[in-house]
Amino acid sequence: MTDARPPQTPGVKIQYLIRRRTTTSRDELIAHWFANHMPSVIARNEANRTTQAPAASHYVASLFQAEDTAQGWDGVAQLWYDAPLPYPTQASGVVPADTFHEKVEPYWPWNTHEWVVLDGALPLEVPTLNAPFPCTRSGFLKQISLVAAKPGVDVGAMFDHWLDVHIPNVRETMRKVGGFRYVVSLSTDLDRAPYAGMAELYFPDLHAQAAFWDAIESDGFEAWADASATVRVRCDTEMVGIE
Numbered sequence: 001m002t003d004a005r006p007p008q009t010p011g012v013k014i015q016y017l018i019r020r021r022t023t024t025s026r027d028e029l030i031a032h033w034f035a036n037h038m039p040s041v042i043a044r045n046e047a048n049r050t051t052q053a054p055a056a057s058h059y060v061a062s063l064f065q066a067e068d069t070a071q072g073w074d075g076v077a078q079l080w081y082d083a084p085l086p087y088p089t090q091a092s093g094v095v096p097a098d099t100f101h102e103k104v105e106p107y108w109p110w111n112t113h114e115w116v117v118l119d120g121a122l123p124l125e126v127p128t129l130n131a132p133f134p135c136t137r138s139g140f141l142k143q144i145s146l147v148a149a150k151p152g153v154d155v156g157a158m159f160d161h162w163l164d165v166h167i168p169n170v171r172e173t174m175r176k177v178g179g180f181r182y183v184v185s186l187s188t189d190l191d192r193a194p195y196a197g198m199a200e201l202y203f204p205d206l207h208a209q210a211a212f213w214d215a216i217e218s219d220g221f222e223a224w225a226d227a228s229a230t231v232r233v234r235c236d237t238e239m240v241g242i243e
Contacts, residue, residue: 006115011080012080013112016092016109017110018074019107020104037100045059059241059242062238065235115167116181116183118171118174136239141235143199143209147195147225149196161221162184170216177212184199184200
């Protein structure tokens with residue numbers, strides 16, 4: 001199954017996988033992420049826009065469902081920039097800048113390129129009685145697959161198959177079951193990346209997600225992807241900092 005590969009989103013999508021400390025509850029993580037960390041990230045990027053410093057055009061954080069966090073991650077922050085940022089010499093949070101940093105394990109950036117395959121809308125009702133950002137959106141079921149490559153495989157060939165064969169297969173299956181948004185992000189620096197790539201699939205509900213897994217057929221992607229090291233989590237709430 002082949003089709004024209006979708007256009008790549010300009011710039012870079014930097015992702016930060018977040019894991020809370022063993023002494024931090026999930027509720028603490030959410031509270032400090034939303035109240036203490038996101039506002040400072042928003043403010044920093046707003047200030048950068050008045051100078052020559054890089055500023056993110058979008059900023060979204062996904063909270064993984066509690067039953068999925070046993071797989072090792074609690075959420076992911078995503079920021080879109082026009083160009084890659086210099087890679088840091090130290091992980092974020094080693095020297096805490098806010099309470100959120102004190103509640104999570106230090107984390108590194110994961111640089112990716114993005115392809116939006118299905119561009120279904122994610123409506124956002126910006127608050128009017130409080131500051132507009134950060135805010136939240138829900139009303140969907142988002143499946144995130146953190147895809148690992150099998151040891152020793154040709155990752156370039158894996159990416160070609162992903163873009164030219166696997167994407168069309170997933171896209172058509174998504175359409176059949178009512179999935180409305182599908183995004184693929186592939187690592188730009190495999191020596192530093194935690195995974196080869198990420199797939200984000202948005203469904204109206206759990207029934208549509210189950211129907212997807214019943215309907216999807218193999219296209220050979222399993223020759224490259226390591227099923228035992230791939231992580232799948234779900235999200236039904238996104239925190240939006242910059243839209």
